[in-house]
Amino acid sequence: MDQQTTIDRLAILDWVAGLAAISERDFTLKRVQDYIVAHAVKPESLDGFCFFSKGNYTRNLIFKNDIFECMAICWEIGQSSRVHNHRDQNCWMSAPIGKLRIQNFRVTDQDSALGTCHILPTDICDMDATHPVHVNPLEPVHQVLNLPEFNQRAVSVHVYSKPFDTCEIYQREKGTYADVPLHYTSEYGKLNPEEKLI
Numbered sequence: 560m561d562q563q564t565t566i567d568r569l570a571i572l573d574w575v576a577g578l579a580a581i582s583e584r585d586f587t588l589k590r591v592q593d594y595i596v597a598h599a600v601k602p603e604s605l606d607g608f609c610f611f612s613k614g615n616y617t618r619n620l621i622f623k624n625d626i627f628e629c630m631a632i633c634w635e636i637g638q639s640s641r642v643h644n645h646r647d648q649n650c651w652m653s654a655p656i657g658k659l660r661i662q663n664f665r666v667t668d669q670d671s672a673l674g675t676c677h678i679l680p681t682d683i684c685d686m687d688a689t690h691p692v693h694v695n696p697l698e699p700v701h702q703v704l705n706l707p708e709f710n711q712r713a714v715s716v717h718v719y720s721k722p723f724d725t726c727e728i729y730q731r732e733k734g735t736y737a738d739v740p741l742h743y744t745s746e747y748g749k750l751n752p753e754e755k756l757i
């Protein structure tokens with residue numbers, strides 16, 4: 560099948576409205592993945608939600624209800640996330656602008672009392688506008704990288720169900736992991752007042 564003729568291109572708020580029309584019972588890994596594969600986000604519709612910072616990638620909330628949240632993450636060239644998980648919640652992502660590398664990891668020898676574990680890199684995939692990905696619930700630890708050789712800014716759209724406000728960060732060299740709180744750089748197109756973008 561020719562993908563070009565079957566993918567709908569929607570402005571981000573229409574794209575999110577389509578997701579919000581899916582019932583909680585039907586908000587499954589496959590149903591949402593099918594939706595994201597069949598409906599691309601028009602890159603220009605993300606303009607009002609994008610804030611870039613040379614200090615770190617930025618997390619920009621677009622929509623949130625009890626079932627899911629959607630955000631745009633803005634990556635300067637060379638920026639990457641830490642190695643993390645999503646607290647047993649599903650995650651789908653695509654990159655309407657640019658390209659991003661996803662590096663997955665397997666966790667071994669985890670000791671939650673001590674906060675120690677080993678992580679081993681497993682598979683890699685690259686995502687862009689026509690290649691969305693979802694996090695594998697069986698191997699949910701991963702890192703997202705805008706590699707210097709990609710040589711362009713990227714904006715990815717993430718759907719998390721259900722919403723969560725902390726994640727576990729893994730420090731491979733130290734063999735440790737720990738909870739960290741998450742925050743939004745901007746919400747609904749408005750920069751949070753305490754943010755100092757550089």
Ligand SMILES: [Fe+2]
Pocket residue numbers: 643644645650701703
């Ligand atoms: Fe992630």
